[in-house]
Every structure is written in structure tokens, then in C-alpha cells.
Amino acid sequence: MAGREGAERSRLERYSILLDIAGTAHYNNLQANYFSLGGDHMENTDLSFYIHKLSNHTDRISHAIYNRKELDECSLTSLFVLDFLYAHRDQRLCQRDIEDEFFINRATASKMLRLMEEKQLIRRTVSDEDKRSKTIELLEKGLELQRKCGAIRQGTEEALGEALTPREIEQFKAICRKMLAHLE
Template identity: 35%
Template sequence: MDADRSVALELRTLRNMLKRQADGFIHQKYADQLTGMHGWVLKFFVDNQDKEIFQRDFENEFSIRRSTASKILQLMEKNSLITRQSVSYDARLKRIMLTPKAIEYHETIIKKYVALECELRKGISREEMEFFFAVLDKIKKNLE
């Protein structure tokens, strides 16, 4: 074990490798329709379909500015992944709704993420995974 290795650098490197895998698949499969960020956004909207989600909820969930959220949502709307629907109780608010096309994309992306998760866990025992997650939990707690 190398005590001189940087935890932060190793985590950053791993994050970059995972991002490349996910973005590569999304770009290959959906070209200019989706970005890697859109995959995470779709997951958020799918996971919250039973709730009314507005742009401010999206901004808060991803810790992004209003202008960034607007650009992402405009592109998703242009690509027929979402619609924005007015709500009866406040004319200023528009609920974000997924289209059937977005649900289909999400299902394909989830299958890829499940395969990636299996690849990541290959050759690692259950005990090693438990230890890995315990260490990650401690690192996260240290950063709180």
C-alpha cells in the first residue's frame, strides 16, 4: 500500500475515468441529442416524476445557476425530452415534464450504467466492497 498516494487525486482520476465512460456512451448513442449531464438530469426527473418539479428545484438539486439551468432545459426542450406546463395556481411557474422519448433514453442509459457498475465491481469481493464504501463514507464525513 502506498501511503504517499493522494486520496483527492485518486478520486479525481477515478471520477474523470467514469465521466469519460458515461459521456462516451451517451455521445456514441445519442450524438447531439444528449450530454453526460443530460443523463443525470433525466435520472433526477424520472426519480421525481410523482412530484411537481420546477426549474428552481432543478437548480437546487444540481447546485447550478439559473442561466445554466435555463440553457440545459432549453436544449432538452428543443430535443423533445421535456415539456414545460403551466400550473393552475401560479402563472409564473412551469412544471417540467418528461416526454416518452426521454423515458426511452433514460431506460437505455440505465442499462448502460448497470453494465458499468458490474464492470466496476468485477473481481472485488463483497467484503472488499463493504470496506470500500465504509472508507468512502468516512471520507465524506470528514468533508462535511
């Protein structure tokens, strides 16, 4: 526990330093954009801005593809968790694995998993190896939803990739993996 909290504190300290540096760099970048555009307006060209917009579009596309009522009022994150559990069904996964994979905090993961358990999508049982931990098992109802999740993923992937060549898609994924590896 202390190791994880220490790593989280270290990550937050690194972010804090990056924010201090980024704040100055961002201000300088905004000034440069302002003056290069003739001083009449500033366009936001930050990576975070583009990533945020893509995330919003991804959510819209996914929500257009699936009917939340049909899928037992599951959030997109819950569907992706079901997909993750299915992909790793041969492993013993616990809440921490979900937290790490989806970069969510303990409280968020706990609430989401509790709701999924109430909907009989998963079962949590005390781990044989560590009595403080619960392993997560996909139930039949969860498997049914996971199959539908595959169609949602495929439809979202197709919509997002329509404007890109296969090579550009691979390059984009490589850049995303590199950024994630750096931030994690």
C-alpha cells in the first residue's frame, strides 16, 4: 500500500513540476499564436485540447451506437471493463487491475464494480492469495453484454478511423502508447 501511495505521490509531484513548466510554455505559446495570427484572435492548438475534443467525439459516437437502456444502464467504462475482464479471463484480476488499466481511483472503481455486481454482471470473491483483495469474475449476463461491447468498439473504431489511412492509424496508436507510457 505504501509503495503504491508513494508512486502516486511521485507521479503527482512530477505532474506539478510539468504544470509549472507547461504554464510558462503555454503562455509563451499563446502569445506566439496571438501575434502570428495578426493579434485579432488566438486558436487553441494544445495537445490536451485536441485529445479532449477527440474524447468528446468518441463518447458521442459510442453513445450513438449503443442504447444504454438496452444494455442494463451500463456506462461506457463499465462496458470496457467487461471487455477487459473477458480479454484477461485466464488471469485472476482484482480491483487494482481495473484501477491501473483505466487510470481511475479506488473509490470510482469500487462504486462501479459494486453496481456491476448488483446488476449480476460480475462476482467479486475474496482472493485465496490475499484476503484483503477480491478477485473479479465475469458472469453470464456480463458475458452477454461483453459481446455487444465488441460491436460498439468496432463501430467506434470505424467511425474514428474513416479519415485516416491504415498507416496513419498505426502511427497515431504508436504515439498514444508512447504518451501513455510516459505519463504512467
